[in-house]
Amino acid sequence: MRCRFRRLNYILFLSISLFLFYRIYNINPISLYSQSPFTLIHYQNNTYRILSSSFKHNSRGSYLNFAYFNVEQRNRVLYIDFLYDIPVSSQWQSDGHLYPIQIAQYGLSHWSRLELNSKNQQNKIYKFERLQPNKNNHCSSWHTIKDEIFLSNTYIHFTISSNCSLHFHFFSNNIELVYSTKTIHDLETLTKRIIPLKGSPRQASRYMLIDIEKLMRKTLVFRRDLIKIQICGDTQSSVTQLIIGNQTLYDQQAFYSATRWLLNNQDLQTGCWFIHVRRNYGHHTQYHLRNPWCSAMAQGQAASLLVRLYSLTNNKEHLLAIRRAIQPLWSSNLTRAYFNNRFLWLEEYPLESSTKGLFVLNGCLYALIGIIDANTIDYQPYLSELINQIIISLQHMLPYYVHPNISNWSLYDLSHITMKSKINTASYSYHLVHITLLQCLRQIFKKTNHSVSQLFDFYVQRFTSAIL
Structure with missing residues (x-):
């Protein structure tokens, strides 16, 4: 009886261990043998990509x-700077600074997305030409987009004149996002957020969901919404063109x-x-x-x-x-x-x-x-x-x-x-970074210096064996 109980405990322990190993360290077997340049690794609900032999x-x-x-979604990015449209880092300085490593990575990630998305179908594009306030009430009427927009893939590009603000109201979540070239003291409420824009006229390219999340200091569960748009300001205010929803444009x-x-x-x-x-x-x-x-x-x-x-x-x-x-x-x-x-x-x-x-x-x-x-x-x-x-x-x-x-x-x-x-x-993520960098160098030297390529391959195999 005691022997059977031990055997049962051993089988149960082995089953749980295998299950946890699969859940935490699962390397996607399809990616390993496909023509994709990446191998997928799933770890603690995150997906990581190292390079495959076809890279x-x-x-x-x-x-x-x-x-x-997604450089802009990292916790240590405070926000996207409103003047330069680049990430502001809180790494080692809580009030933020412009960190060259992060800025270079931001540019490299969006260049790489351009390369990736050139083969994919683009998002819908919504264009508004020459938005202006109404002469009587300081604000224009609301312009409504009829389709639901996926905020995780929604980008906007616009040129805004001085002394005006551009308002985006999200129906389902009752949040209003305001891009403004002036200080508007009466708009700061629980459901409104102001993004100041310096300079006039000011051209801006913004990722709305990131702006909202960074300002509210939390990750939002919604990924789609209906929105309407309004411009407020004096009679000389205008938005010459507003474009919504083009991922390629943002990249x-x-x-x-x-x-x-x-x-x-x-x-x-x-x-x-x-x-x-x-x-x-x-x-x-x-x-x-x-x-x-x-x-x-x-x-x-x-x-x-x-x-x-x-x-x-x-x-x-x-x-x-x-x-x-x-x-x-x-x-x-x-x-x-x-x-x-x-x-x-x-x-x-x-x-x-x-x-x-x-x-x-x-x-x-x-x-x-x-x-x-x-x-x-x-x-x-x-x-x-x-x-x-x-x-x-x-x-x-x-x-x-x-x-x-x-x-x-x-x-x-x-x-x-x-x-x-x-x-x-x-850390686990840096261990995968080491593997990825060594894989890249292995491939670079493969044709020009076989012994150097073998050196990198040796450590690729060795470090990869730790996660298999």
């Missing part, structure tokens, strides 16, 4: 799996907003997008980031974004911006550290002391891909040499990123070696 990196094409990133505007900010805010002498947020490393108050600091990851991802812009424009100024973006990665120690005083590393978070480094894995790999993208469209011998130096470092250092206690799991950085910190285990 092909193209410096002008979609960037990794970024077509499925284009978001891509250009990100590239425009990067082009206008690059330091022309160093090539950096300097970050002015003061930071220590974790609990190590003696280790400070340089102030201001220049992140290799920001430089690499910005270069990848500007390469894609240059593929459209062939503009020499854009090419010069790409060269400047790569400059601090090869010509100075603004972003560099040396492991064991020998192996070059490109630091996502460069410390004040050049003899100390964090050696964050994903930051260096993103920077490497940016260098490769730049070198693809603008070959330079010094960039090829830099790529070779980083490959030599990776050959030596990748074994240190294998967790000593968790089989085939990756580490986020090497601070436990350089600073005697606690081992910084990669």
Whole structure:
């Protein structure tokens, strides 16, 4: 009887374990063997995409799996800036700052969505021409859209004149969203939210659902609604054209907003997008980031974004911006550290002391891909040499990123070696990022350097085995 009870307990335990493993770590078997460039992984009600064997990196094409990133929906994005139409980050600064890494990722995700959606049918487009207030009552009559709109895919683009406001009223949820070029003191109620717009006339491209959620500080359960539109202001106020519902239009505007900010805010002498947020490393108050600091990851991802812009424009100024973006990665120690005083590393978070480094894995790999993208469209011998130096470092250092206690799991950085910190285990999402970046590099070097491709393949297989 006792033996049967133990056997029953064992079978029950095994069944529950298998069920939980399937629910949490299920890799979609269809994606593994299909021609899709992505493999789907389901973990804790989230879907992640790593690359499949059919993925092909193209410096002008979609960037990794970024077509499925919603940068603007991240918790650490406070809102989309009303002047530049780019995300404002609360990372390390609660009142917000413009963070180059996040801005570059925002542009790359929308460029990748453009690539993805070029093959798909677009959303309906609703156009309103020359909206103006009524002469008698300061506001126009309400213009109603008859169809329900899916707010998770609804974008608006408009040009609004000074001293007026554009009102969107959502029927089912009784929320009014107001875009205004002036301060309107009497509109702040529980069901109305004001989005101020500076400048006149002001062109704007907005994702309405994100604006509402960021202002209400919660994720809304509704994804569709009926809306009506009204413009209020003086007799000279107008909205020349209002377009609703074109996802491609929003992706284009978001891509250009990100590239425009990067082009206008690059330091022309160093090539950096300097970050002015003061930071220590974790609990190590003696280790400070340089102030201001220049992140290799920001430089690499910005270069990848500007390469894609240059593929459209062939503009020499854009090419010069790409060269400047790569400059601090090869010509100075603004972003560099040396492991064991020998192996070059490109630091996502460069410390004040050049003899100390964090050696964050994903930051260096993103920077490497940016260098490769730049070198693809603008070959330079010094960039090829830099790529070779980083490959030599990776050959030596990748074994240190294998967790000593968790089989085939990756580490986020090497601070436990350089600073005697606690081992910084990669989170599940960062572990998948490591796999994705190594998969991309494996594919890039497959035709040109078989031994290097095999190096990356070895760690792809090893890290992937931890989630299978």
